[in-house]
Amino acid sequence: MSQRIAVIGAGKMGEALLSGMLRAGKQPGDLMATVRRAERAKLLRERYGIEIVTNAEAAKSADTLILAVKPQDMEVLLDELSPYVSANQLIVSVAAGITTGFIERRLTEGVPVVRVMSNTPVLVDEAMSAISPGAHAAEEHLRRTEEIFKPVGKTIRVPESQQDAVTALSGSGPAYFYYLVEAMTDAGLLLGLPRAVAHELVVQTAIGAAVMMRDSGEHPVILREAVTSPAGTTAVAVKELENHSVRAALIAALEAARNRSRELASGHE
Numbered sequence: 001m002s003q004r005i006a007v008i009g010a011g012k013m014g015e016a017l018l019s020g021m022l023r024a025g026k027q028p029g030d031l032m033a034t035v036r037r038a039e040r041a042k043l044l045r046e047r048y049g050i051e052i053v054t055n056a057e058a059a060k061s062a063d064t065l066i067l068a069v070k071p072q073d074m075e076v077l078l079d080e081l082s083p084y085v086s087a088n089q090l091i092v093s094v095a096a097g098i099t100t101g102f103i104e105r106r107l108t109e110g111v112p113v114v115r116v117m118s119n120t121p122v123l124v125d126e127a128m129s130a131i132s133p134g135a136h137a138a139e140e141h142l143r144r145t146e147e148i149f150k151p152v153g154k155t156i157r158v159p160e161s162q163q164d165a166v167t168a169l170s171g172s173g174p175a176y177f178y179y180l181v182e183a184m185t186d187a188g189l190l191l192g193l194p195r196a197v198a199h200e201l202v203v204q205t206a207i208g209a210a211v212m213m214r215d216s217g218e219h220p221v222i223l224r225e226a227v228t229s230p231a232g233t234t235a236v237a238v239k240e241l242e243n244h245s246v247r248a249a250l251i252a253a254l255e256a257a258r259n260r261s262r263e264l265a266s267g268h269e
């Protein structure tokens with residue numbers, strides 16, 4: 001019989017995972033989800049044809065529970081789930097900052113817990129998902145988790161001690177690229193381009209640059225050098241980026257995100 005998977009707290013990330021699993025060939029009958037609001041339940045039922053159940057029902061019947069609530073809602077959720085969860089189920093948490101230890105301590109002894117930091121490109125099968133085992137998670141549990149996340153992008157295994165840095169880099173990462181696109185589009189406008197044209201130029205340039213980085217195997221410095229002609233336009237633009245400390249700003253931004261992920265964890269020890 002196929003494994004049943006429940007997404008607990010099907011908000012943005014949970015829904016993205018549900019749609020990814022369906023695109024990857026899971027049947028609606030293999031999946032279920034839980035939500036708080038009735039209108040959200042109706043929407044998910046209509047959109048995906050999956051069963052929307054209570055947290056207790058999901059915990060009683062699913063083989064794998066994917067916890068996708070906000071970090072702040074995790075403690076209350078675990079209290080609700082714990083009477084029903086047993087050590088032959090798998091718990092996968094996608095919440096930022098929540099450690100496997102925090103979850104393990106609130107569930108029956110021996111429950112396998114796997115922590116994943118994914119990102120929203122899960123919606124287009126281009127997620128980056130970093131996977132860490134908890135104290136009771138074995139190879140089989142890591143493989144089951146990879147089966148969920150591989151169809152929606154790339155996966156990597158990392159020690160849990162690296163998860164705060166991963167959250168800062170790839171978890172929040174899409175937002176930094178969108179921010180850059182926004183800023184470049186505004187700059188295009190300032191140079192007199194219509195907004196739609198500026199947007200199209202920036203988005204396609206981002207896609208082209210991303211595909212080159214992925215497919216060429218070249219270091220980004222080499223790729224940048226290939227764009228930079230002597231005394232040309234790119235060299236003066238990069239000089240301005242350096243003058244405005246864009247590199248330092250990125251380092252500071254990632255440090256702040258890593259620290260925030262740690263703070264989320266420290267409130268949940």
Ligand SMILES: NC(=O)C1=CN([C@@H]2O[C@H](COP(=O)(O)OP(=O)(O)OC[C@H]3O[C@@H](n4cnc5c(N)ncnc54)[C@H](OP(=O)(O)O)[C@@H]3O)[C@@H](O)[C@H]2O)C=CC1
Pocket residue numbers: 008009010011012013014034035036037040055068069070071073076077094095096097117118119120171172
């Ligand atoms: N968004 C992102 O880019 C990423 C998010 N994450 C992590 O994913 C998790 C979810 O984030 P995101 O999807 O953005 O948040 P959302 O607020 O969109 O989703 C959380 C969902 O959980 C529901 N919920 C809360 N408590 C319960 C409960 N007790 N029972 C059932 N459902 C519940 C909420 O319901 P309601 O809407 O009614 O409040 C909501 O639909 C977070 O822990 C975040 O750290 C990880 C990587 C990237």
Ligand SMILES: O=C(O)[C@@H]1CCC=N1
Pocket residue numbers: 096167171172
């Ligand atoms: O902003 C956040 O806290 C979540 C975690 C990573 C991306 N979004």
